[in-house]
Amino acid sequence: MKKRIDLASVASSAYKRIIALDSAVQNSGLNKTHLELIKIRASQINGCAYCLNLHTRDAIDQGESAQRIFLLNAWPETDLYSEEERTILAMTEEITLISNKGLSDKTYENAARLFDEEYIGLIIMAIITINAWNRVAISTNKPLD
Structure with missing residues (x-):
């Protein structure tokens, strides 16, 4: 892949704000397993090799077990994920694929049954954040570390 711009250099103010958003999500109290499942699943959907490499590691x-990571793309077909994780994965898919009508009432109602509003807000912000990072990495051809 051809080298492209370095957004951290050429758009440093905006880039720093994404870093601040990411830091807020990282330090929000969101369960670390939930957070990594969100990051990996959104990155699978978006096809972001850089983020997949980073977040699977x-x-x-x-x-996290290798088996759960390997089967994450087929999570609805397995019993490896808890009800909470399945709801978070459904939210991740629906929000990431927002052009397919976004977060459904059914998925939101499941989330409301399992989590309080603050935690739902953190889940949504985590999904938004990784989608932003996926777009940064893909648009700039960020090389794997």
Whole structure:
């Protein structure tokens, strides 16, 4: 892939704000397993190799099993994920694929049954944040580390 612009240099003010948003999400109290599942699943949907490489390694470092990572793309077909995780994965897919009508009432109602409003807000912000990072990495051809 051809080298492209470095957004951190040429759009540093905006880039720093994405970093601040990411930091707020990271330090928000969102369960780390939930957060990594969101990051990996959104990155799978968006086809972001950079983020997949980064977040699968982070998940493994935090104790996530390789099997759950390998099967994440087929989560509805397995019983490896808890009800809470399944709801978060559904939210991730629906918000990431927003042009397909966005977050459905059914998925939101499941989330409201399982989580309080603050936690739902954190989930949504985490999904928004990784989608922003996916777009940064894909648009700029960010190389794998």
